[in-house]
Amino acid sequence: MSQYDKSGYDQQGYGQQQQGYGQQSYPQQGYPQQGYAQHHNVTNTTVVVQQPAAQVKVKRQWRHGTCGCFDDMSVCLLSTFFGQCYGCYMVTKADEHCCLGWCCPGYLLPLRTYVRGRLGIEGSIFNDFCAVACCGPCVMCQVAQELKESNASGEWQMS
Numbered sequence: 225m226s227q228y229d230k231s232g233y234d235q236q237g238y239g240q241q242q243q244g245y246g247q248q249s250y251p252q253q254g255y256p257q258q259g260y261a262q263h264h265n266v267t268n269t270t271v272v273v274q275q276p277a278a279q280v281k282v283k284r285q286w287r288h289g290t291c292g293c294f295d296d297m298s299v300c301l302l303s304t305f306f307g308q309c310y311g312c313y314m315v316t317k318a319d320e321h322c323c324l325g326w327c328c329p330g331y332l333l334p335l336r337t338y339v340r341g342r343l344g345i346e347g348s349i350f351n352d353f354c355a356v357a358c359c360g361p362c363v364m365c366q367v368a369q370e371l372k373e374s375n376a377s378g379e380w381q382m383s
Contacts, residue, residue, distance in 0.1 A: 281344055282344075283344055283345065283346040284343075284344060284345055284346065285345065285346055286340075286345055286347075286366060286370060287369065287370060287373060288365075288366050288369045288370065289366070290355050290359060290362050290363060290366055291359075291362055292362075292365070292366060292369070293361070293362050293365040293366075295369060296365075296368075296369050296372070299365050299368045299369050299372065300365055302368075303361060303364045303365050303368055304361065307361070307364070308325070308326055309326075310325075310364070310368065311325030311326065311331060311332075311364070312325040312326050313325070314335065314364070314367065314368050314371060315331065315335060317371045317372075317375060318335060318338060318339060318342075318371060320335075320338075332356050332360055332363055332364060332367070333352055333353060333356045335367060336352045336355070336356060336363055336366075336367050337349055337352045339367055339370060339371060340352065343370065343374055345370075
């Protein structure tokens with residue numbers, strides 16, 4: 225036994241036991257990595273040269289003023305003589321249930337606010353309230369004309 229002493233370990237003190245004594249010999253660097261999957265992390269770096277500009281939707285005005293009742297005579301006559309029925313028709317064109325126009329007396333304010341917001345029309349809830357409080361029938365004609373034209377042009381997409 226030139227390299228090993230009587231205990232079976234090498235003289236250099238590395239703790240390796242001589243082969244054949246029932247224990248497996250391991251290399252100095254550590255245990256072998258047999259049976260383990262090798263994972264490779266691949267990192268892709270994307271460099272943004274120019275970021276897309278934020279799209280700002282410009283608010284528009286109402287196509288018909290609050291006092292534009294006579295711009296469309298059919299809407300004017302229907303809303304004047306068949307107000308409740310025409311209210312039902314209007315709310316169904318705005319994707320709401322017909323009962324809203326028939327059973328809820330204050331339906332015109334939320335309807336005007338909803339239509340204004342959905343079509344990107346300039347204004348505020350306070351302006352909507354003032355318009356409905358001062359001249360409800362005129363606002364009914366205004367909203368009806370806006371719905372009629374936006375449905376015809378495809379601007380109002382039924383959901």
